[in-house]
Amino acid sequence: MDNGKPKILIVDDEKFYIDVLVDLLKDDYKTVVAKDGEQALRRAASDPPPDLILLDIMMEGMDGYEVCRRLKENPAVSEVPVIFLTVKSEVADELRGFELGATDYISKPMSPPIVRARVATHLELARARRELERQNVILEERVQERTAELERAKDVAIFCMASLAEARDNETGRHLLRTQNYVRVLAEKLQDHPRFEHFLNPRNIRLLYKTAPLHDIGKVGVPDRILLKPAKLDDDEWELMKKHTDYGHDALLRAEDELGTTDFLELARSMVLSHHEKWDGSGYPKGLKGDEIPIAGRLMALADVYDALISRRVYKEPYSHDDAVDMIREGSGKHFDPDIVDAFVALQTQFKEIAATYADQEAGASEAGMQ
Known part of the structure; x- marks a missing residue:
């Protein structure tokens, strides 16, 4: 011009x-x-x-x-x-x-x-x-900004809802942050593995990260006398505690029925229901075995147990990181998918760093991860 x-x-x-x-x-x-x-x-x-x-x-x-x-x-x-x-x-x-x-x-x-x-x-x-x-x-910039705002609002709502469930169990929100990040690094490590590459694409890894805080949302349905018991649960109490996986799954299923299904809700429901299943079939609630267990549940199972081991409980002192690694190794092929254990061992330094980054300021009581 x-x-x-x-x-x-x-x-x-x-x-x-x-x-x-x-x-x-x-x-x-x-x-x-x-x-x-x-x-x-x-x-x-x-x-x-x-x-x-x-x-x-x-x-x-x-x-x-x-x-x-x-x-x-x-x-x-x-x-x-x-x-x-x-x-x-x-x-x-x-x-x-x-x-x-x-x-x-x-x-x-x-x-x-x-x-x-x-x-x-x-x-x-x-x-x-x-x-x-x-x-x-x-317009595209405004759409992206609005989408980011909605994503942030959804993330806040999810985290607040999950934190309420943890608060009833005297847990801190940092347990959610730790397990969320454990799941993310495990998924990223395994995304090129032949057994996992069909599922662990970037989109699903992002969804896993976002749904992880909901894994124990069903604890809101567990009676206080069990959830807040300042000691290890007896067998009958433990049976009632185990129902939290069904409570969480059913709550998310009702949300799908009312609001329509989404990939987010489906993945969250899968993780909530299956994160206490064990590789050898001895877990709950359905006794699934091996690859029958959804990948989301297998990833969260290891993340949740590691965090339970290194955290203080009312009935136990925290295990050291090295002891927790040894115990998870011992659970390979029994409690955990062996390939996920191998990824965890390779990532153990990152797990330790995540635990330190999101360390609890106060220790609380929770169910044992390896009961």
């Missing part, structure tokens, strides 16, 4: 037509001329580029078709509208030009009113297209 005037590049190897077009357009536009194809490509690539190009087809050396082809290959000027100037009027010639990216034709000899009208029209169309693209970018 020059003082707000659109910039027009006029390309023709005949001085007569250049003079006619410059005289016709100079009052309303900044005009730049090129007398051959090579010069046209150089001047089109100037800063700023032209807003529109009037391009003769029949030129010595590089013809207008080739100039147009090269212009459209250059991302810096590919969107600049090109109007061909030609004495050709065959349909095949026009089709070739449009296929190369031209926006219009002006026939020679030229009619001044037609030249002015078509230049003005295509400049306005180009301006409108740029404005639409700009508005689309703004």
Whole structure:
């Protein structure tokens, strides 16, 4: 632009037509001329580029078709509208030009009113297209911002709801943060493993991270006399405690029935119900065995047990990290999926760092992870 005037590049190897077009357009536009194809490509690539190009087809050396082809290959000027100037009027010639990216034709000899009208029209169309693209970018940014706000609000709601369940059990919200991050690093470690790659894609890993805090949401249905008992549970009490997996699953299922199912709710329900299943089939609530246990439940099983082992309980002191690692190794093929145990052993330093980052300020009481 020059003082707000659109910039027009006029390309023709005949001085007569250049003079006619410059005289016709100079009052309303900044005009730049090129007398051959090579010069046209150089001047089109100037800063700023032209807003529109009037391009003769029949030129010595590089013809207008080739100039147009090269212009459209250059991302810096590919969107600049090109109007061909030609004495050709065959349909095949026009089709070739449009296929190369031209926006219009002006026939020679030229009619001044037609030249002015078509230049003005295509400049306005180009301006409108740029404005639409700009508005689309703004709209996309606003959509992304709004989506991020909704995601944050959902995450806060999930964490608050899960924290309420943990608070009844004298747990801290940091247990949720620890297990959430344990699950994430395990999933990322296993995402290329042949047994897990079908499920552990980036989207599902993100969902696992977000659903993990809900794994014990069913504790809200466990009576206080059991949940808050300041000692280890007896057998009858433990049977009632185990029902928290069903309570959580059924609550999420009711939410699906009322609000419609989502991948998030399905994955959360799977994790809630299955995170106390054991690889050898001795877990609960369904006694699932091996690959029958959903991957989400297998990942959370190890994360939850590790955190229970290293945490203080009313009936036990915390185990050291090294002791917890040894105990989980011993549970490979019995309590835990062996491949998940292998990933855990490889990641044990990261587990220790996560535990330190989200360490409890006060120790609380909770059910034992390996009862």
